[in-house]
Structure formats: structure tokens, C-alpha cells
Amino acid sequence: MPAVTLVVRGAALALTVAALGYTLWHGVDGPGHALAFGVLIAIGELARWGALPGEREPAPLGAAGALAYALLGRSGGQPTGQGALQVVAVLAAAQLVASVPHVARGSGPGPDEVARRVLSVAFAAVCFQPLSNSGRSESWFGEGPYYAAFLLLLLGLTALCDAVLGALLLHARTPVPYGPLLRDELRALIGIGSAVCATGAVMALGVAAAGLWALPVLCVPLLLTQVSFRRYITVRTTYRQTITSLARSTEIAGYTPHGHARRVAALCTAVGRELGLSGPELTVLEYAALMHDIGQLSLVDPVPEGATATLSAAEQRRIALLGGAVVRQTGV
Structure with missing residues (x-):
């Protein structure tokens, strides 16, 4: 196991043990709020049940x-007293409870994902809770727009910390350079990442003004976003399956070697990552690579090994145009 992975997992485990021990020893401050947020996080983690391949954040409600x-x-205008260690303890307890059905089913988040969540939330809590409990955040920012801007700034720093951790952990598992991975993580913040951060800020502000009754209402938009995103992922998965099946038609018909399209797609994706292409651009590149030989189905006799470079320029262009016409029919 790479050293970076060991360090990140070890830090998250040590922090979790310390937080649980401290909370058990000193007791829970505001047990009602701890229970409410713990249940919310557990429900969000249980929503991983229907997670699909390609979901960057399968538990947005739990993260928010x-x-x-x-x-x-504050809650309903009254100050709360939970510290950073209690926040980590509630998060860890909720994740442990939610992991039981996942483990029984043989799925659930991996240790890297859990460690990343614990450290990112701990970063936000360490930055905010000491200022809040000492009253300095209220005296510095008040309760108006400056306070909201302060929360957004903390969320931005937390999102940046999470992106750095995610890229580090992925770089430790894959040969992809760190730079493109970090760019992918930062670009992802525009989508589901911004929705999670915005919902987290709105929840904190809503509970501060209206109390715990605000939580169920504020959860609905993110749940609807998650449902819509999973429908989108399902459609995209169907497209990918269709294109992959169509790309294999040249192999089945004997026009190209077995696995050729898949190997070209893997190579193109690796080169695209080296060039710093984003997720959508990599998807387009993968689709193009998978279907680059589809025009060969118009040939009466297969070219040996599918090497169309041996044909005349006019014939190569004709094959390419026919392949493009087929691709356009897929609608992707």
C-alpha cells in the first residue's frame, strides 16, 4: 500500500478514535442536535444503496x-456547544451505523472514501467551532451577510482540502499524474460539489434561524438533485453500453483484431489525462476511439488486421465519412 494512503487512513483513524473517546468521556453536548444530524448523515449514507458507476459523490445528503x-x-437563535471532536464522533458513529447494511450486502464506501470524508469534515469543524464557541465569529461577522460569506469561505477551503485529498488518494492507486487528477477534482466542484457545499451552508443557516425543523425541508432539493443525477448516469451508462456493443461489431465481423477498439480507447484516455482534459472531454474522446473503425463495415473484404492506412486516401476518407454517419445515428 502506498505511503500516502497509509498516512491518510492512519490520520483519519487516529482522529476518529480520539473523537469517540473524548465524546464518550466528556458526554455529548446538545444530544438532540447530535442525534438529528447523526440520523441525517446515516440516511444520506444509506442512499449509497442505489449508487451507479460514475457517481463522484454517491452520498451527497450525508456529506451536506x-x-x-x-x-x-446556533440553533433557533440559541448557541450550540459541540466541539470539533464531537462533530467527528457524530460523523463516525453515523457512518458506522449506515455501513452495517452495506457490509451485509457486500458493498459500501471504501476506506479511502471514509478517510477523506472524516478529514474534510474535521477541517471544517476545526476552522469553525473554536471561533463559534468562543463567540468570536459572532463579534467579528455578526449574523448578517458577512457571517454567510464567512461560511461560504470555509466551505470553499473545505472543498479545496477535499479535492487535494481525493487527488492524492487516487494518484496513489493509479499511474495517472497528480496534476490532471487534481484538475478533475476541482472541476467536479462545479457540479455536485457546489450543490453539497451550498446545501450544507443553507442547512447551518436554516437551523440557526428556525431550529431543527428546518432540516427536513432543506434536504428535499438535494435529494431531488441526487435522483435526477442518477437518472442522467443511467442514460449515460446505456449510451456507453450501446457504443461499446456497436464498436465490437467490427471485431465480431472480422474487420479488426479482438479488443482493438477497447485498447485504443484506453490509450486515448490515458493520453487525454496527460493533456489535462476534463471528464466530459475524456468521455467524448473514449467514444470516438471506440467507434473509430466502425466505417470498415462498408468494406466488401476486410483489410488485413484492420490497417486502413494501407488503403488509398480516397478510400480512407470514404470509410471515415461512413463511420461518422453511423456515429451520428447514435445521438451521442
């Missing part, structure tokens, strides 16, 4: 709930 608890300084 954890961030909201880390940035909670």
Missing part, C-alpha cells in the same frame, strides 16, 4: 449534513 453540523453555531 456532516458539513452543516460542522458549521453549526
Whole structure:
């Protein structure tokens, strides 16, 4: 196991043990709020049940709930007293409870994902809770727009910390350079990442003004976003399966060697990552690589090994145009 992975997992484990021990020894401050946010995080983690391949954040509600608890300084106008260690303890307990059905089913988040969540939420709590509990955040920023801007700034720093951790852990598992991985993580913040951060901030502000009754109402938009995103992922998966099957038609018909399209797609994707292409651009590149030989189906006799470079320029262009016409029919 790479040293970076060991360090990140070890830090998250040590922090979790310390947080649970401290909370058990000193007791829970505001047990009602701890229970409410713990249940919210657990429900969000259980929503991983229907996660699909390609989901960057399979538990957005759990992430938003954890961030909201880390940035909670008041509830219904009254100050709360939970510290950073209690925030981590509630997050860890909720994840442990939610992991039981996942483990029984043989699925669930991996250790890297859990460690990343614990460290990111701990970062937000360490930055916010000492200022809130000492009253300095209220005296410095008040309760108006400056306070909201302060929360957004903390969320931005937390998202940056999470992106750096995610890229480090992925770089430790794959040969992909760190730079393109970090760019992918930062670009992902524009999508589901921004929705999670915004929902976390709105939850914290809503509970501060209206109390715990605001939580169920504020969860609905993110749940709807998650459902819509999973429908989108399902459609995209269907497209990918269709294109992969269509690309194999040249192999089945004997026009290209077995596995040729898949190997070209893997090579193109690796080169694209080296060039710093984003996720959508890599998807387009993969689709193009998978279907680059589809025009050979118009040939009466297969070219040996599918090497169309041996044909005349006019014939190569004709094959390419026919392949493009087929690709356009897929609608992707």
C-alpha cells in the first residue's frame, strides 16, 4: 500500500478514535442536535444503496449534513456547544451505523472514501467551532451577510482540502499524474460539489434561524438533485453500453483484431489525462476511439488486421465519412 494512503487512513483513524473517546468521556453536548444530524448523515449514507458507476459523490445528503453540523453555531437563535471532536464522533458513529447494511450486502464506501470524508469534515469543524464557541465569529461577522460569506469561505477551503485529498488518494492507486487528477477534482466542484457545499451552508443557516425543523425541508432539493443525477448516469451508462456493443461489431465481423477498439480507447484516455482534459472531454474522446473503425463495415473484404492506412486516401476518407454517419445515428 502506498505511503500516502497509509498516512491518510492512519490520520483519519487516529482522529476518529480520539473523537469517540473524548465524546464518550466528556458526554455529548446538545444530544438532540447530535442525534438529528447523526440520523441525517446515516440516511444520506444509506442512499449509497442505489449508487451507479460514475457517481463522484454517491452520498451527497450525508456529506451536506456532516458539513452543516460542522458549521453549526446556533440553533433557533440559541448557541450550540459541540466541539470539533464531537462533530467527528457524530460523523463516525453515523457512518458506522449506515455501513452495517452495506457490509451485509457486500458493498459500501471504501476506506479511502471514509478517510477523506472524516478529514474534510474535521477541517471544517476545526476552522469553525473554536471561533463559534468562543463567540468570536459572532463579534467579528455578526449574523448578517458577512457571517454567510464567512461560511461560504470555509466551505470553499473545505472543498479545496477535499479535492487535494481525493487527488492524492487516487494518484496513489493509479499511474495517472497528480496534476490532471487534481484538475478533475476541482472541476467536479462545479457540479455536485457546489450543490453539497451550498446545501450544507443553507442547512447551518436554516437551523440557526428556525431550529431543527428546518432540516427536513432543506434536504428535499438535494435529494431531488441526487435522483435526477442518477437518472442522467443511467442514460449515460446505456449510451456507453450501446457504443461499446456497436464498436465490437467490427471485431465480431472480422474487420479488426479482438479488443482493438477497447485498447485504443484506453490509450486515448490515458493520453487525454496527460493533456489535462476534463471528464466530459475524456468521455467524448473514449467514444470516438471506440467507434473509430466502425466505417470498415462498408468494406466488401476486410483489410488485413484492420490497417486502413494501407488503403488509398480516397478510400480512407470514404470509410471515415461512413463511420461518422453511423456515429451520428447514435445521438451521442
